[in-house]
Amino acid sequence: MKKTLSGECQKGIGPVDLSLTLHTLDSNPISQDYTQWNLPTGTIARLGKGRVSDVLNPPEIAYAPDGNLIAVASANGIWIYDAQSVKELCFLTGHTLDVTTVCFSPDGATLASASGDNTIRLWDVQTWTHIQTLKAHACRINNVTFSPSGATLASAGDDNAICLWDMQTSQITRTLTGHTDRVNYVVFSPDESTLASSSWDATVCLWDVQTGASLQTLTEHTSALSRVAFSPDGKTLASSSMDKTIRLWDVKSGESLRTFTGHTGRVTNVLFSPDGEFLVSTAMDFDTDVRLWDARTGTPIKLLKGHTRKVTSLAFSPDGSTLVTGSGDSTVRLWDVQTGTCRETIADHTFRVTSVVYSPDGFMLACSGWDETILVIDMHTGEELIRLKGHKADVVDLKFSPDGKTLASACWDTDARLWDVKTGTTLHILSGHTDLCTCVVFSSDGKTLATASNDTDVRLWDVATGKLLMTLTEHRESINSVAFSPDGKILVSSADDKTMRFWDVQTGALIRTQDNLAKYVNSIVFSSDGKTFVTASNDKTICFWDVQTGALTRTLTGHTDGVWSVVFSPDEKTLASTSRDTTVRLWDVQTGTHLKTLKGHARLVYTAVFSPDGKTLATGSSDGTLLFWELTPNLVN
Structure with a gap:
């Protein structure tokens, strides 16, 4: 791809294939050459x-x-x-x-x-x-x-x-x-x-x-x-x-x-x-x-x-x-x-991009953060498929169901919602939290949704009916992240009270509390075998933990400010982390070696997500842009 020197102006160049042309975030998408103007090294397109x-x-x-x-x-x-x-x-x-x-x-x-x-x-x-x-x-x-x-x-x-x-x-x-x-x-x-x-x-x-x-x-x-x-x-x-x-x-x-x-x-x-x-x-x-x-x-x-x-x-x-x-x-x-x-x-001077998620088949990408709407893009054509409207405040977290038919959203209007992605209709409004809803996650079988809030509660919902199953209430401060184990038996939550809590999903019983944390954890992700989970913390570290014992097995350092999120690549060989220091880092999961630092955002990077084929990483930032990084061997190594 043609690049220009830093500090120069770039005017229109040919469209990039992502697969064809990405379009604007406006409600009437048109082909945008400027999505490729002066791209950071390693990226193939910019939205916003x-x-x-x-x-x-x-x-x-x-x-x-x-x-x-x-x-x-x-x-x-x-x-x-x-x-x-x-x-x-x-x-x-x-x-x-x-x-x-x-x-x-x-x-x-x-x-x-x-x-x-x-x-x-x-x-x-x-x-x-x-x-x-x-x-x-x-x-x-x-x-x-x-x-x-x-x-x-x-x-x-x-x-x-x-x-x-x-x-x-x-x-x-x-x-x-x-x-x-x-x-x-x-x-x-x-x-x-x-x-x-x-x-x-x-x-x-x-x-x-x-x-x-x-x-x-x-x-x-x-x-x-x-x-x-x-x-x-x-x-x-x-x-x-x-x-x-x-x-x-x-x-x-x-x-x-x-x-x-x-x-x-x-x-x-x-x-x-x-x-x-x-x-x-x-x-x-x-x-x-x-x-x-x-x-x-x-x-x-x-x-x-x-x-x-x-x-x-x-x-x-x-x-x-x-x-x-x-x-x-x-x-x-x-x-x-x-x-x-x-x-x-x-249009398109987006305020921020707080959440980005690929559908399981990689055909769709949903993103949110700058207003009350959710944008769903066809990744083959770059066309806007649908814009989901109904929330009354910033949408801060999104998750696709395992079958890709349903999208869950967490919003600062205190509600979570379940959407039919094909029709754009709201399936269920999950009300009950009394403060900002901060995150959502599906169980591996797609039958249960967990939501968390600044009201210090975790709630479990039946996806089919939208009914509340149980409320988990031990945290003392705002909850930042929730994650199901791959077998769906354990839920882990982290909060501003500097604790992680492990819950029995079947009974709602508190299994264990990890309370020896230096600072609060922003993000939790499980390995696919369920033996390890990884956390991103405000103390600038990424930690690997043994699920069975709760023991800390490895700590990755390198970010110069709080780490906001972590995500595994589909083959679990690479871990991506995002940070307040404006960078994204790639790590070798086996050795813990730092592989690459991706620089292109100007502010806090909220989120990163791998495409299902592992070839692309999408990152969303407080700078109002969504960047797509091409994960070639040369970039990673």
Whole structure:
């Protein structure tokens, strides 16, 4: 497969065979060449463009000065769209962690991006090549912005510092310190004399750009700041906060002029229209409307309705006629400001992928995590077979029945569901848990389903009737994982109480408690002979245990953060593990030798699953993407 160098843009190449072409996660799938753009080494396709929703890192979206391009910062790269057709033009990669912000230079020739990898990258807009990498911050960089002349770039980070860069020399001219917590946004005044910054320390600071001196500190907000914006004439400053308010300030005197209230959630964004006539704001906490306000009077003008989750990013087109917003509902939307209608929707900026599962025959793949729906894909054609709807919150775990006809789902709406995969109908709603349902698993004969919850209970259900068989109640904290032994006689559960409990499935009796764990176990999987089970733990280890005695027989180390899940390959020669450290590791089961580290995700990797033939590994991540890895001998070894 054709690859491009890291740090370059890739445009359309021929479709990959998975077997034919993978399609989008949107409800109307179309062939997507971009599923192969700038793929990580070893992967053959990508579903999802990466999440754009990160509450305190606006703006993740930027218009080019001429209004022809839109840049969207996602967890795994930067997507460039045609502003009129919203067609994907380019995908920029090179950052090693999630991209937090993007900004065009005033002349439109350069794009600046920043990342959780502590770096700033500069890109040539004409060729989309990487020009330079700037390094100075000791922590994650939350925002970058050009001065109106383009001569200076300002950056803000988790190290509480602001750096000013000379764009001619790419050197730091000044470092501004004074905030006592992370700085998440900076903006220049129109005359370039003043820089405003907002911080988690609940203050806005005004700085003299020439001298670096602190001019004023604005302290009326009672919680973390999310964004600041100058009016076009530079006389007024707007600030948005987690205290659910927007404030207007007189820049010269520092006086608080007006407070806007009305949002029911924490305010994530505020921005003046290019003509300065009105303000636009967004919020979180189920406050999904985009609000337009009269900038002079504070009177609400209109609500833009359409997003179904928190809206964290926004940008105006240069002429002010269009507003673009990014949301945790996996979409970027373009709005007609005059009418308040949504003109275009860019899909597939998935918030996260928490569960992925192949059907036993390998013909279908089901995935979930970014909303209340479950997507089932035909793996021969790449077509969406069906989208299962009914849950009222995030779906966090999926399992196929052994015969492949039924799919079980666990959801944060507290319910589990059984679905007929062919028709998409709900067979049974399994209600009874009183807190988030966290996981589901079928017994080997497919007759029993186990569900677990943050309510500390494990419940066993009759699959045919949907009736509750028994409730297992010994855990003291949220349950993370459940697994049946291959013969279906034993159920093992793990919880935040740092224990694993072994249950007799027939009687519900507690057989044994493993309570000498350093940290809680996130995942449990049995070997096919039932003699061994393997656990993934938050203490960064993978442990092999003897089922009969409970003895620890082997510990695998190498991950640099908590291990989230483990899974055997179909032949049980290889074990795959996923981690908060953003990697997937492959291990030799016989020897415990580390075979390979798969790097391609930008955030926590929730899940991994082998295809039934063992040739492909699918991984889902908090970065909002699903990656398919081709397990060739060269990759593994």
